[in-house]
Structures are given as structure tokens and as C-alpha cells.
Amino acid sequence: MLDLLRPHWWNLPVYASLAYLVFARGLPNLYVTIPRWWNMPLLLSVLYLSATREQLSSHNLYDTYLQGERPNISCQGINTAVRTINGICNSLDMPAMGAAGARFARFVPINDTYGESESSGLYTPNPRAISQELFKREVFKPATSINNLAAAWIQFQVHDWFSHGSSNDPDNFLSFPLPADDQLRVAGQTDMTIRRTLREPHSNRPATYDNVNTHWWDLSQIYGSDEATHATLRSYVDGKMKVNKDDLLPVGKDGIPIAGDNDDWWIGLSVIHNIWVREHNLVCDMFKASYPTWNDTQLFDRARLVTTALNAKIHTVEWTPALLQDKILKTTMQINWNGIAPKWLRFVPIMNQHIAEVYYGIMGGKPDFAGVPFAHSEEFVSVYRFHSLLRDNITIRNHVDNKETGKTYDIPQYTFQGAQDVVRENKFGDIVYTFGTDNPGALVLGNYPAAMTHLQKPGYPYTLDMGAIDVLRDRERGVPRYNQFRRLFSLIPAKTMDDISDDKDAVAALRSIYGEDVESVDLLAGSLAESPRPTGFAFSNTQFQVFILAASRRLMTDRFFTTDYTADVYTQEGLDWIEKSDFRDVIGRTVPELNASAHSVDNAFKPWVVPSS
Numbered sequence: 001m002l003d004l005l006r007p008h009w010w011n012l013p014v015y016a017s018l019a020y021l022v023f024a025r026g027l028p029n030l031y032v033t034i035p036r037w038w039n040m041p042l043l044l045s046v047l048y049l050s051a052t053r054e055q056l057s058s059h060n061l062y063d064t065y066l067q068g069e070r071p072n073i074s075c076q077g078i079n080t081a082v083r084t085i086n087g088i089c090n091s092l093d094m095p096a097m098g099a100a101g102a103r104f105a106r107f108v109p110i111n112d113t114y115g116e117s118e119s120s121g122l123y124t125p126n127p128r129a130i131s132q133e134l135f136k137r138e139v140f141k142p143a144t145s146i147n148n149l150a151a152a153w154i155q156f157q158v159h160d161w162f163s164h165g166s167s168n169d170p171d172n173f174l175s176f177p178l179p180a181d182d183q184l185r186v187a188g189q190t191d192m193t194i195r196r197t198l199r200e201p202h203s204n205r206p207a208t209y210d211n212v213n214t215h216w217w218d219l220s221q222i223y224g225s226d227e228a229t230h231a232t233l234r235s236y237v238d239g240k241m242k243v244n245k246d247d248l249l250p251v252g253k254d255g256i257p258i259a260g261d262n263d264d265w266w267i268g269l270s271v272i273h274n275i276w277v278r279e280h281n282l283v284c285d286m287f288k289a290s291y292p293t294w295n296d297t298q299l300f301d302r303a304r305l306v307t308t309a310l311n312a313k314i315h316t317v318e319w320t321p322a323l324l325q326d327k328i329l330k331t332t333m334q335i336n337w338n339g340i341a342p343k344w345l346r347f348v349p350i351m352n353q354h355i356a357e358v359y360y361g362i363m364g365g366k367p368d369f370a371g372v373p374f375a376h377s378e379e380f381v382s383v384y385r386f387h388s389l390l391r392d393n394i395t396i397r398n399h400v401d402n403k404e405t406g407k408t409y410d411i412p413q414y415t416f417q418g419a420q421d422v423v424r425e426n427k428f429g430d431i432v433y434t435f436g437t438d439n440p441g442a443l444v445l446g447n448y449p450a451a452m453t454h455l456q457k458p459g460y461p462y463t464l465d466m467g468a469i470d471v472l473r474d475r476e477r478g479v480p481r482y483n484q485f486r487r488l489f490s491l492i493p494a495k496t497m498d499d500i501s502d503d504k505d506a507v508a509a510l511r512s513i514y515g516e517d518v519e520s521v522d523l524l525a526g527s528l529a530e531s532p533r534p535t536g537f538a539f540s541n542t543q544f545q546v547f548i549l550a551a552s553r554r555l556m557t558d559r560f561f562t563t564d565y566t567a568d569v570y571t572q573e574g575l576d577w578i579e580k581s582d583f584r585d586v587i588g589r590t591v592p593e594l595n596a597s598a599h600s601v602d603n604a605f606k607p608w609v610v611p612s613s
């Protein structure tokens with residue numbers, strides 16, 4: 001393989017980059033990495049990202065099932081015209097693909113995914129020291145270009161795509177001594193112990209882990225990933241999901257709202273879940289008006305398809321460009337969804353699938369698996385370790401005059417059962433408004449909420465230092481550390497700590513933990529430290545490689561976004577609903593008093609304009 005790296009590509013003439021882009025498609029083994037690709041002219045950058053996606057699809061997709069290991073499932077007797085609850089039969093050729101309980105895949109070669117052991121450095125450097133000294137927030141650093149809805153939104157999405165489950169392995173532990181000067185030692189604690197992730201061991205290859213949710217982008221966090229949970233969420237009237245008389249989610253005996261995935265609940269999830277359940281119910285009303293003879297199941301199934309596709313569209317063309325605020329990403333994401341062809345030129349037959357995906361967009365095209373069955377990967381999980389987005393506290397403001405209502409909640413108060421206190425004590429519109437106008441935290445070193453480093457999760461036998469856990473889980477699950485991760489994603493590895501960041505303080509902080517051992521820098525630590533970032537990006541270029549690969553793949557592999565994204569399956573009314581709505585509209589119809597506020601910006605994830613006093 002020819003590994004052609006050009007660290008100073010910007011000194012090369014533009015035509016050299018262009019020549020590569022033309023050749024790369026024909027020569028998938030030719031790697032070219034352009035470190036600061038975002039400085040190129042728009043067209044070149046878009047082409048570069050598209051070529052990168054092709055490269056990553058050829059080199060970074062690994063199935064964790066061996067031949068014959070995937071369960072054999074029949075789709076006989078199943079209504080394959082709509083999404084199933086547990087995700088089976090999305091692929092009719094491989095019905096078990098992407099179903100709840102299916103293994104996570106990998107984005108790096110399987111041989112590079114052995115979990116770390118004590119002798120290979122599982123506890124080195126000390127995860128607690130990393131959490132306390134490198135991650136923990138002293139002063140809140142806001143991400144000023146986005147609002148707090150964007151933070152809640154991404155955890156909501158993550159709960160659709162994956163979960164390792166919350167119970168973990170009750171018989172196997174990760175345990176390491178606390179640093180000598182740790183404040184917990186004052187209370188007599190000497191070690192930090194957490195349960196290992198439940199895993200499937202294999203001989204002669206790394207352990208694998210199962211996703212308890214469906215892998216598909218199917219809003220399983222709302223609808224459930226198993227029939228028993230699903231049944232508790234449906235009203236079974238007119239296709240609608242259950243809500244209370246006040247139009248809010250019903251709450252379970254444990255004090256947490258009932259939902260398809262209600263793990264790690266906080267007030268942010270209350271906001272987004274309530275909005276989407278209301279949206280589903282409004283789509284049911286629309287269908288009932290157009291198709292009065294449809295029964296509850298018909299209404300539910302179509303409403304789920306439409307609500308899900310709208311959610312996927314908003315994530316693709318609104319959330320992502322808000323987080324990665326630059327023209328290149330806005331253009332690329334629009335192309336992913338809509339393609340470049342104007343309406344009047346949407347008849348040209350295009351034989352090459354890659355070109356067709358760009359010309360017509362992914363939606364409604366042919367599925368594209370790049371030769372590997374679809375599943376989310378462990379590396380995908382790791383790059384969403386975004387706990388630094390969380391604010392230390394939330395002060396509710398009135399949506400009419402922006403005045404504080406006098407209610408402030410910190411993390412222990414707004415998480416788990418506490419979220420319901422916030423809902424009970426405030427108007428829902430004021431809570432959503434507060435999220436629309438507050439900033440979340442920036443994804444940088446020294447901005448991890450202190451309260452998340454001593455989190456009391458109900459039912460957990462120990463206090464959680466989420467910063468330490470984020471680091472330890474990656475090591476446990478064999479996600480490569482930062483530099484090796486970069487190598488395996490064809491990025492130029494750092495030679496010294498100074499290569500990771502332009503920010504001298506960030507480099508000094510890394511050195512205080514990792515010394516000069518650049519290979520030992522953890523993925524999360526390196527990613528939070530990394531700079532420069534592409535213009536307007538809330539997260540690092542290293543993490544972005546995973547986005548390039550996964551953002552398109554989860555659409556391209558899904559039958560309901562490709563071959564079955566048709567009026568036959570969705571109805572024309574359904575397709576129109578998706579095409580005509582953005583997140584501002586969804587907020588406007590589900591929380592009508594916020595219609596004007598949500599429309600005060602061109603993207604609902606940007607901080608809303610506050611009324612002048």
C-alpha cells in the first residue's frame with residue numbers, strides 16, 4: 001500500500017490536490033491525508049471529504065461476526081413493509097443485521113482491538129488522575145455557537161444508536177488504586193472499582209460486545225428495542241404514543257419517564273423525548289385526517305417511519321452543521337440528504353453508485369454496505385463521549401420576557417429522578433426556552449463538570465467518576481489510544497506532545513499526565529486537547545474521521561432510507577411532511593408558545609434570540 005502523507009499540503013499547488021481526488025476513486029489503496037483540509041476552497045474540501053469517505057469505507061469497516069456466527073432469522077410472517085421493533089428484517093438478505101443484541105462492529109482492524117490488560121497498561125496513566133487533573137472543570141467554558149438543545153439532542157440520538165446496557169458484569173471488575181493525594185483517601189477509600197462491560201470472549205480474537213438497542217436509526221429510544229418495553233409505550237389508539245393529560249410523558253414507578261431507552265435520564269432528555277413523542281402524535285393526526293380508515297397499527301407504523309426520517313434529516317442537515325459550523329459541512333450534509341441535482345434534472349440515469357449518491361443524495365437510492373454488514377462500532381461509541389457538554393447548572397427563564405423564574409438546578413438536582421422535579425416545578429415551554437437560549441460546555445480539556453466526577457446513579461453500588469470511566473471503558477474495550485487511532489484512520493500521528501495542540505496550556509496539561517509518552521495519550525484526552533480544529537468545529541478532526549464514515553453509512557445501509565424511501569412506503573403526505581419540516585417547525589408545533597423563539601434563528605441549535613427587555 002502506498003501511504004502518501006503530505007503534512008504541508010497547503011504549500012502545494014491546488015491542482016495537485018485535485019489530481020489526487022480524481023485518482024483516489026480508482027486507486028483505493030492510495031492514501032492521501034490533508035491535515036488542514038478545511039482551508040481548501042469549498043469545492044475541493046467537499047470533494048476531499050467525499051474521497052475520504054470512500055477511503056474510510058474501503059479500509060475501516062470490520063465485521064465482528066465470523067462466517068456462520070450471525071443468528072439465522074426468518075422474516076416470514078413479519079410485516080417487512082415497516083420497521084420492526086427489535087430491528088430485524090431491515091435487511092431482507094441478512095435479517096439479523098443491526099438488530100437489538102447484535103454485536104458492535106469495529107472501525108479499526110480486529111487485531112488492533114484487544115482490550116488492554118494490567119500488564120499492557122490498562123490502568124496507566126491512572127484514569128482517576130486524568131479525570132481530576134486533566135478533565136475536571138474549574139471554570140465553565142461555554143460552546144458559544146450552539147445552544148443546550150444540541151447537547152441534549154446528541155445524547156438522545158446516541159440512545160437511539162447504541163447502548164452497552166447499564167447493568168454491566170456483576171462478577172467482573174476493573175479496579176485500580178486511587179492516586180496518593182486523592183481526596184477520596186481522606187474518607188478511607190483506597191481504590192476505584194467498577195463493573196466490567198458484559199462481553200463475549202472468543203479464543204484467538206478479541207472479545208466482542210453487544211448493543212442492547214437496535215443499531216438502526218429508528219428512534220428506538222422512543223419506541224423501544226423489544227416488544228415488552230414497546231407495549232408499555234403505546235396508547236393503542238389512533239397510532240399514538242402514551243402521554244398524560246398534560247401532554248407530558250408518563251412517569252414510571254421509579255420516578256423516571258417511560259421511554260424506549262430511559263437510561264441516564266436528565267432534564268435535557270425530558271425536553272427532547274417529550275418533543276418527539278408529541279411530534280409522533282401529530283404525524284398520527286395528519287395521517288388519520290388523510291386516511292380515516294387506517295387502524296391503530298397502520299397509523300403507528302407510518303407515523304414511526306415519518307417521525308424517524310424527519311429526525312434523521314434534522315440531525316443530518318441541522319444538528320451536524322450547527323456543531324461543525326462551516327460552509328463545507330453544511331454543503332456536504334445537504335449533499336448527503338438531497339444530492340446536488342436540481343429538481344428539473346432528477347431524471348438522468350447514473351450507473352455509478354458513488355456518483356449517484358452525490359447527484360441524487362443518499363435518500364431513496366440503492367443501499368450501499370461497502371461489502372460489510374452494518375453495525376455501529378466501538379470506535380463510534382467512543383467519539384461521542386461528550387459529557388463536557390453538560391452545564392453545571394440550569395437557571396430557568398420565562399419564555400415571554402427572558403426573566404429568571406428563580407429556579408436553578410445543579411447536576412445532582414436535574415439528573416435521574418430529579419428531572420421530574422424540574423418538569424413539575426416549571427412550565428415546559430420555559431424549560432425548552434432555557435435550553436434554546438443557554439450554551440452547553442465546550443468540548444475541551446478542563447471542562448468536564450465536576451459533579452459528573454462524583455455521580456450518584458440510583459441503583460449503582462458505587463459513586464461514578466465519569467471522567468475516569470470514559471477513559472477506562474475505551475481501554476477495556478480495545479479502542480486504540482489517540483495516536484494509534486490516528487494511524488488507523490490514516491491521519492498523521494503526533495511525534496511529540498506539541499503536535500497534538502497549538503494551545504501551550506493544553507500541551508502542558510497533557511505532559512503533566514503522560515510525560516513525553518505520546519503513544520499513551522488516551523483517545524478522549526487527545527481529542528479534547530487537539531487543535532487547530534476545522535473552522536467552527538466543536539470537536540476534533542480526529543473524532544471527525546469517524547463522523548465522515550458513520551454519518552453516511554447509517555443512512556446508506558438502511559432499507560427505509562434507500563430502496564424503501566418512497567411514496568408507496570411513506571405515502572406522499574409523509575414524504576412532504578419530512579421535506580417541509582425543520583427542527584424549528586417541530587418545536588413550533590409541539591411547544592407552540594416557542595414558535596417565534598425557535599424561528600428567531602436560521603438553525604434551531606444555534607442560541608435563540610432573546611426578547612429585548
Ligand code: HEM
Pocket residue numbers: 151152154155158162163164165264265266381382384385386387389390415457464466469473
Ligand atoms: C446528566 C446527563 C448524563 C448522565 C447522568 C450520563 C451518565 C452516563 C453513564 C452512567 C454512563 C455509563 C458509564 C459506564 O460505562 O459505566 C454513560 C455513558 C455514556 N454517555 Fe453519558 N451521561 C449523561 C450525558 C451524556 C451526554 C450529553 C452525552 C453526549 C453524547 C453522553 C454520552 C455517553 C456515551 C457515548 C456513553 C457510552 C455509552 C456506552 O458505553 O454504550 N452522555 N453516561
